[in-house]
Amino acid sequence: MDLEASMRKSVEATQRTFNTIRTGRANPSLLDRISVEYYGAETQLKALATLSTPDSQTIQIQPFDRGSLALIEKAISMSDLGITCNNDGKVIRINIPPLTEDRRKDLCKLAAKYAEEGKVALRNIRRDGIDKVKKQEKDGELSEDQSRDEQDKIQKLTDRFIAEVEKHLAEKEADILKV
Structure with missing residues (x-):
């Protein structure tokens, strides 16, 4: 049944969107939505650099082309993530500060919005x-x-996948609220 495949893709897309929401730990998937204008074309950040997490509070970005360092830094600073970069000329390091209680609540609301979508x-x-x-x-x-x-049958299938989205939302909220 193609409905089930479509619903599965929808749930997976929602899960990927959840991964772009910040939690208290550093996670390279935070930068999934960032695209950089590179030689006149919008290019995904992960196509331009290696992303890693050397520790739980830091994301390290190692560009394949050093010339793109400033462009990557600009794209991250202009994003809605509200994080700042440290550029040492070779790599960009992003320190992920601990979340405040208000910011955690805002991120839970954002996760709920994505779940509703x-x-x-x-x-x-x-x-x-x-x-x-x-x-x-x-x-x-x-x-x-x-x-x-x-x-x-279609209604039961829909209910099953909606329950799956709810489960992913509960996991994400628990992750966000965990200090």
Whole structure:
């Protein structure tokens, strides 16, 4: 069933979005959304440099081309992450400060917003599937009972994936709130 594959992709996209939210620890996936203007083209940061975490509070960025160092630093400082870079001419180090209580609450709200967007995407996939089943019923390809059974299956599938998004949200909130 292609609905299940679509829903799985939607959940995975929501999970990737969660990974871009900061927690108390350094994590290279924080920088996944950062793109750098490199030779006139928007390029993902991870395509321009090696990202690593030498310790729990530091992200280290080692560019493949030293000429891109200033461009990477500018892209990070202009992002909405609110973090500053230390550039020593060879690598960029980002110190991840501990989160304040207010910032943790804001990040939990952001995670909830991303979860809601994921659930909306799942409900849109459900709507499309149910519309397709209703059209098949109207065209005489399915009986009324078969149509109802298919719609129930689609609803159960949607409920399962929404529960998965909720589980990922709870894990992310626990991660954010952990001091």
